[in-house]
Amino acid sequence: MSFFTKLKDRLFTSSSKLDAGIDAIVGEGEGEEQALPVDSAPDVPEAPEPPRPPETDPLGTPAPGEPPFPGPDEAPIPDPAEEPPLPGPDEMPPEPVDPEPVPPEAPEPPVTEPPQPPAPDQVPEVPDTPVPPGGPQAPVTPPGAAPVDDDPEETEENSPRLAQPIPMPVPEPEPEAPAARGGLMTRLFRRGGAAAEAPRRLMDDDMLEELEELLIASDMGVTTSQRVTANIAEGRIGRRLTSAEIKEALAGEIARIMEPVARPLPLYPSKPQVVLVVGVNGSGKTTTIGKLASQFRGAGKSVVVAAGDTFRAAAVEQLQIWGERAGVPVMTAPEGSDPASLAFDAMTRAKSEGADLLMIDTAGRLQNRQDLMEELAKIVRVIRKKDPDAPHNTLLVLDATTGQNALTQVEIFQKIADVSGLVMTKLDGTARGGVLVALADRFGLPIHAIGVGEQIDDLSPFDPDEFAAALVGTELEPA
Numbered sequence: 001m002s003f004f005t006k007l008k009d010r011l012f013t014s015s016s017k018l019d020a021g022i023d024a025i026v027g028e029g030e031g032e033e034q035a036l037p038v039d040s041a042p043d044v045p046e047a048p049e050p051p052r053p054p055e056t057d058p059l060g061t062p063a064p065g066e067p068p069f070p071g072p073d074e075a076p077i078p079d080p081a082e083e084p085p086l087p088g089p090d091e092m093p094p095e096p097v098d099p100e101p102v103p104p105e106a107p108e109p110p111v112t113e114p115p116q117p118p119a120p121d122q123v124p125e126v127p128d129t130p131v132p133p134g135g136p137q138a139p140v141t142p143p144g145a146a147p148v149d150d151d152p153e154e155t156e157e158n159s160p161r162l163a164q165p166i167p168m169p170v171p172e173p174e175p176e177a178p179a180a181r182g183g184l185m186t187r188l189f190r191r192g193g194a195a196a197e198a199p200r201r202l203m204d205d206d207m208l209e210e211l212e213e214l215l216i217a218s219d220m221g222v223t224t225s226q227r228v229t230a231n232i233a234e235g236r237i238g239r240r241l242t243s244a245e246i247k248e249a250l251a252g253e254i255a256r257i258m259e260p261v262a263r264p265l266p267l268y269p270s271k272p273q274v275v276l277v278v279g280v281n282g283s284g285k286t287t288t289i290g291k292l293a294s295q296f297r298g299a300g301k302s303v304v305v306a307a308g309d310t311f312r313a314a315a316v317e318q319l320q321i322w323g324e325r326a327g328v329p330v331m332t333a334p335e336g337s338d339p340a341s342l343a344f345d346a347m348t349r350a351k352s353e354g355a356d357l358l359m360i361d362t363a364g365r366l367q368n369r370q371d372l373m374e375e376l377a378k379i380v381r382v383i384r385k386k387d388p389d390a391p392h393n394t395l396l397v398l399d400a401t402t403g404q405n406a407l408t409q410v411e412i413f414q415k416i417a418d419v420s421g422l423v424m425t426k427l428d429g430t431a432r433g434g435v436l437v438a439l440a441d442r443f444g445l446p447i448h449a450i451g452v453g454e455q456i457d458d459l460s461p462f463d464p465d466e467f468a469a470a471l472v473g474t475e476l477e478p479a
Ligand SMILES: Nc1nc2c(ncn2[C@@H]2O[C@H](COP(=O)(O)OP(=O)(O)OP(=O)(O)O)[C@@H](O)[C@H]2O)c(=O)[nH]1
Pocket: 279, 280, 281, 282, 283, 284, 285, 286, 287, 288, 309, 315, 318, 363, 364, 425, 426, 427, 428, 429, 451, 452, 453, 454, 458
């Protein structure tokens, strides 16, 4: 099984939350729009005048040469050259014979029409064509845009979704001219695809607010959720989108935020390269060391591991088990002994054996932050006696199930250790996977790897596109 498939399966709890949440947002909005009676369209005349399609096809199919992704004018708007202007609320002509309120999307078909599947519950559809990421009218971000962190100007004031007037689509299709409808096959294809059936919802402030709340609920954090939502709104506001289109936009935006931090653990020529592994108790340090050791071994590197959490006999035993699995030696010291002394011995052995890597496990007792800080500082001091550049990496291991708490852990560990990169574990089985997006957005620290299970091969280098697609529940775009 590819790691993406595994990631997608295991991120199910997070992705199903976003997946179902977006479906609900779109479904709910569509219900509201469809319930809109004909005479409740007083906003229509206030909508900014959009460029109009040259034809009045109520399916909104663009004519040849027309831009494929029209904006708010997607809903069919009569050409003023051919049709009288839309009446205002007061000028509404009396309803035709039917005493029931007629949904706007169900005009009486002209008698000249060939039999047409009645669509009483169907809002006139925008073109079926899916919006490609970065399409001409819907760029997620301009090419060459500065990374998210570099954009302090992006505030609620200048957020496109707040600054831009919200053009309302005109839900009133005109009776179509038979000549403009094309042949039977054309119409069959227009209506045939699944996308034609998919519910759509107008992207407006209400919808964006719901989307923002959904992202916050998936642990993306308030600031990141606002930023992501504002970026998604760009170029899409006023358009009617399917949930698949929103998910695609969301995945694209998440991948864009994650791209700069997706960096594998850098390898240096130093022998041994010293990797200090820090994190709170239970975050997955031991497991991550075991998985990494196994992968480095698989890549032909020689590895030594030091069980630096000398305060917990169980932690040492667990590391020994992982060492056996990975086929690497694990150096231990008596319970309660000085971890710095063990680190020094491990450094001596790794050097004398010419090992490529030395990974040092540490305690994670945040309850006594001062002790932990001194302990880590001492480990660093002693290994620098052997190599002034050590440790070459200080990996902070975070548990995804802690959600927003992971942000606090980064802050604390950045103060007590020189954190150079992150590993996030336990992304399987949590609905809080969005926290990784918040971490990337807020700290910009490299994310080297993610863990999605307890097995030795359940750790993979972090891939932003895979992660974004798995988190949102979309398919991975072919490279
Ligand atoms: N589901 C899941 N469980 C994980 C993952 N990584 C680690 N675990 C489990 O989390 C628990 C704690 O992992 P450890 O590796 O012992 O964590 P630690 O940080 O070394 O903990 P201490 O030794 O107490 O400091 C263990 O039961 C692991 O099997 C993961 O990616 N997914």
